[in-house]
Amino acid sequence: MTSPASTAAFRGIWPALLTPLNADLSIDHARFASHSRALLTAGCGGVTPFGTTGEGPSFAMAERRDAVDALVAGGVPASRILVSTSCAALPETLALTRHALAIGAHGCLMLPPFFLKGVSDPGIIDAYRYVIDGAADARLRLYLYHIPQVAGVGLSHEVIATLKRLYPQTIVGIKDSSCELSHSLALADAFMRDLQVYVGNELDLPELGRRGSTGAVSGLANFMPRLVHRLVTQPDAPGTAHDHARVDRLLGLLGGYALTPALKGIMAMLSDDPAWLRVRPPLVALSPDGFAALEREVRAFGIHPETD
Template sequence: MNDAITGLWVALATPLTEAGAVDHGAMLRHVRFLLERGCDGVVPFGTTGEGTSFSAPERLAAVEALLAGGIPAAKIGLGAGYPAIPDAIALTKAALSLGLVHVLVLPPYFYRDVSEAGIVDAFAAILDAVGDDRLRATLYHIPQTSGVALPPAAVAALRVRYGRLVAGVKDSSGDFAQFRAFRAAAPEVAVCVGNEADIGRALAEGGVGTICGMANLVPGLVRAMFTDPAAAEPMRAAIGLIRGPFVPVLKSAMAAMTGEAAFGRVRAPLVAAEAGIGQRIAAELAGLSHAAAA
């Protein structure tokens, strides 16, 4: 069993049918594509996957479809964040019953003035109620979206109390000082970054990899960030193409690149980006990828 998510994991975008349901077939095809191109795993229903817009039964049904399609449970880490602790407990237990061990868990969000002690109590309530030594939780720091920060000291306290059950942190703040703060406070916890441009220097300072959205579009460029310093420039250029609301724009580009309209659809309250935006981005990304491979 892997104790933590390491390497290149994709913050998986969620394809939708015209009726707005998860398109299991399109998701399975995309996951196979990503794994064939060297990605180490996928995390459905995180931020890029619009996770907070999907119910627990919808998330679990998608995981079941991936498993039935031959995707190993060890390569799936489920987004399990909820504002209500009982919902996070129930979804985590259900994920474990399907054979998953990796879950990505947000602090309970909505109350933005919570204390560090309150955040520790919330995660402790989840871990105590799940009560399963197989669990390897990755705690999720993305305060610019969730509104609730994950204090490094809270991570350290939880690691001391729960050991390997608190396996990792995903730092999606985009602030490298925050990455360093997690590393300093809890050196035994595996820290991965969400900002693709930081992969190289994070690895140099003890980071373990990434869970990121751009790998949906350019997995080869993201993989190159692990070994080739020259990959940083095309990677930053690729990130710079996603202007506007990140998820709708990224999904529009995915629809253009894959030829699957399911990837261009989003759930309310998000609004789909125009198809022409995605087509332009897809063409420019193809040029960047070709140039980087040359």
């Protein structure tokens, strides 16, 4: 197991927050803060708003800024918030990054530029430089976000190495949500001495934990934070194989549904609160029949809030 040199990177589970919505599809600030506080009480190191699971690019810059402010006003310490600041327009990414710095957030999670396709490595590097140089703040902790199957643009080893060389104190981690274990292990082999490498695919957490990964930004952690924590921090514990098999089964079950609506469906079921079913277009909420089918399957699976 390697030992990452970066001590600035987060530890523990920082759930990729689902974003609760009001009937008009605006963000429900009160429910957002309540959900975050409950996750911190359950032992999470922090929370991560407006990533992929949180429908981040579906919300305007002002909506995202105001919702993060509402988290802080609602009792979530800013130092325990990792803000996903990715926007299609770089000035908006920079504005959200400056806002995160102004409130004292732990750090920022940033995608490569994700609208234009076929962009070169120099172009991707320039996009990150625009934000880092524009922020011009030594406090900035930036996590590079690799999810090419969604963004359409990935992060090569050359891009990561160049950014780390240019900004050794700023670039502290990589979130690899490619869902390809071989890719995640290659990142760990190449960069774990200087960077923390996290994976988004919960099934890969034990393998990365053995390589020194200290946490995760996880969608399932919205309702299974303790189990996700065990997978990465106790990869060889006696119960890990059982936990891993449960996650494998649950992800197989969810494979029959669009992921974010299904995760929100589980939240609606566990909280007995149908408001959790709402999603922002272009996503489509579960139909009544779809929710009923998901509820039957998840209840048969069994989620245990006190241990999961």
